[in-house]
Every structure is written in C-alpha cells, then in structure tokens.
Amino acid sequence: MTRFTEELRSAADPIYQAIFDHPFVRGIADGTLRKEQLIHYVKQDFEYLNAYIRIYGIAISRCEDRAIMALFNEQISFILNSETHPHQNFCYVAGVTYEEMQGYPLAPSANHYIRHMLNVAHEGALEDVIAALLPCPWTYMEIGQKLIEEVNPDESHPFYEWMHFYGDREFGITEQLRRLLDEWAESLSQARKDRLKEHFLTSCQLEYMFWDMAFALEAWPVDLLEATEVGR
Secondary structure, eight states: OHHHHHHHHTTTTTHHHHHHTSHHHHHHHTOOOOHHHHHHHHHHHHHHHHHHHHHHHHHHOOOHHHHHHHHHHHHHHHHHHTTTHHHHHHHHHHTTTTGGOOOOOOOOOHHHHHHHHHHHHHHSSSSHHHHHHHHHHHHHHHHHHHHHHOOOTTTTTTHHHHHHHTOOOTTTTTHHHHHHHHHHHHTTTHHHHHHHHHHHHHHHHHHHHHHHHHHHHHOHHHHHHHHHHHHO
C-alpha cells in the first residue's frame, strides 16, 4: 500500500525538480553564488526559522502524546543550536558574521511563506501543521543528497558543510514527520487528505519561491525609506 506521504511527494515532484534546477541551488553546487545572494538568503532564513520554531510551539500545544511533544521540542533545540551551522557556512563564504544577518525585515516571498504556515497552524489540526511544515526539511534533505551525489565535494568546496549538513539526514526529522502524517492520514476522509495535500503543495511552491527570492535579491516594490526622503 502506498504511503500517503509518497503520494504527496509524487504530486510535488515537478516542484522538487524545479528546485533542484534553480540557479541558487545550482550556485551552491558550483560555488558561484554572489555575496549579496548569500547574505539575502541568511537574513531571510534567520527570520523564517524563528517562525518555524513558533509553529513547532503551536504544534506542541496541540499534542496529548508526550513522545510527540518531545520530538517537536527536540526540533526546536535543533534549529536553535544546530541549524545555525549552514548559515555560518554561507556567512563565512560571504565574509560577514552571522550576528550581522539577524533582525532584518521579511521580503515578500518569505513573508508569504511564514503567513501560510502560521495560518495553517492557527486554523488547522495537528496533521495540518505537519503537512505545512514537512516540505522544508524534506526538500533540503533531497537537495543535500543530490548535490553530494552530483558534486562529490571535498572539504575545499565552499559549500561542503552546507551540503553535508542537509544531505546526511536521511533518517532524521523528515522520516519522523512522514511516519506521523502517514499514521494520522489512515483514518482521515479523502476530503481531509486533499486539504493536507493542498497545505503540502503550497509549502513546496513557497520553498521554490524562497530560493528565487534569495537569488533575485527580492524586496518590496516601494522603498519606504526612499519614499520618506522624497516626501520631505
């Protein structure tokens, strides 16, 4: 019997392939990303991960099973204490400090992604939250695996640490979240499964948009500082 999350992955395959082929991801592979692109990514991902932590907190508030509470709590700790390492890798290559990259406004696509996840978390059940959260670790794991296989980087590659941080996590949080979602989906109606699929695919699309945002140095169309100065 096909797992529900396998159905989700199959439906999202065109998005995954587009992410693998995105110029930012290709820039990680060949080490050609510009300093400004790395900086923009870290600024936005720092705020995105802050929101991700808060959503795990919402998920904990919906839990009755202590083992699941512990899983989500471990992930909060992982983001706070371990997922700084790939950011540090980008910052080192860009020649900036991680501390300098914190506290910046959200670009449109990052804002959209965070609002999507928060809306699902506040309005849905626990399975809705997991469906919206799952594409982030799943796409990153597959990107890392694909780049390691393709590039076979040694430690001289500028993004060696980034690739291995994500690519070496085959049996990590992605599989644990998949098992939870597969278990919960067994008792759900087709209408509920379709809703979970919608959450999952929207997050996948927004993963692509996040890479695109970083590559294009996306910003809001009107610079408010500039507009204020013009109006004086």
